[in-house]
Amino acid sequence: MPHIEWMNDATSLFHIGVDGTHVGAIQVGDPLRASSENAIAAMQADNLRVVMLTGDDTQAADRIARAVGLVEVRARLLPRDKVSAIEDLQREGDLVAMIGDGINDAPALAQADIGIAVRSGTDIAMESSDVTLMSNDLSILKTAVLLSKLTMRTIRQNLFFAFIYNVICIPLAAGVLFPTFGWQLSPVIASAAMALSSVSVVTNSLRLKAARL
Incomplete structure (x- = not known):
């Protein structure tokens, strides 16, 4: 097989044979993306x-x-x-x-x-x-990575908000603290707090639209 000089060592060289005889070669390569x-x-x-x-x-x-x-x-x-x-x-x-x-x-x-x-x-x-x-x-890979990090941070914040609501409001609404402290949450206020919790989660998530990526 004759020696063939590569035009560019960032390419791959394919040899062509016919009936066991080397007849040529094809040089194939992809250009680098500019970014x-x-x-x-x-x-x-x-x-x-x-x-x-x-x-x-x-x-x-x-x-x-x-x-x-x-x-x-x-x-x-x-x-x-x-x-x-x-x-x-x-x-x-x-x-x-x-x-x-x-x-x-x-x-x-x-x-x-x-x-x-x-x-x-x-x-x-x-x-x-x-x-x-x-x-x-x-x-834009960097943007994608940054967006994923911001999304995960927002998810953790939303879980925290929901957890705090459940820890504080559910015992009050159930009257667990009433015998000891006389604290009780009326159903109306509990419903309003639930709605406020949902609004806070949605509002916090919408902050992603204003994020500088």
Whole structure:
């Protein structure tokens, strides 16, 4: 087989043979998304561990990783290998989010704790994911992470409000404290307090619309 110079080491080279004779090669590669480097830098700045899983050749994967500032790279992976890699990370105790857009990424997206697809991805990738980014700009990943953190914080606050209401108002409404302290909550006030509790939860949730992301 003749030696073939690669035009770009961020590509994969496929050799073509006819009747056992090498007749040529096809060089295939995907251009980097313009937002990839900034998106990865933002995730690393948030102390998130970023690992590249790819079916590309090792040389091509290494060059792409260097271009975007990645340290951990696993190349020449089949779809089942990507699933195994995610399972390994999960066994280490990590909460794993997988970002992918191809058919080969679908099993890994389903295995991950959080599967994230992009709008330009295949239908099966989007169906296998938990989140679909409505833009091909990967920089919105930081926005998605921030929004998820704000959402979880709001959920905890709402649970706290509901818990406090139940702890304070239900015993008063039931008359538990009446024999000792003479405290009792009338049904009308209890109903108003229940409505106020619901309003406070909804109002607190609506604050997410005004969040600066």
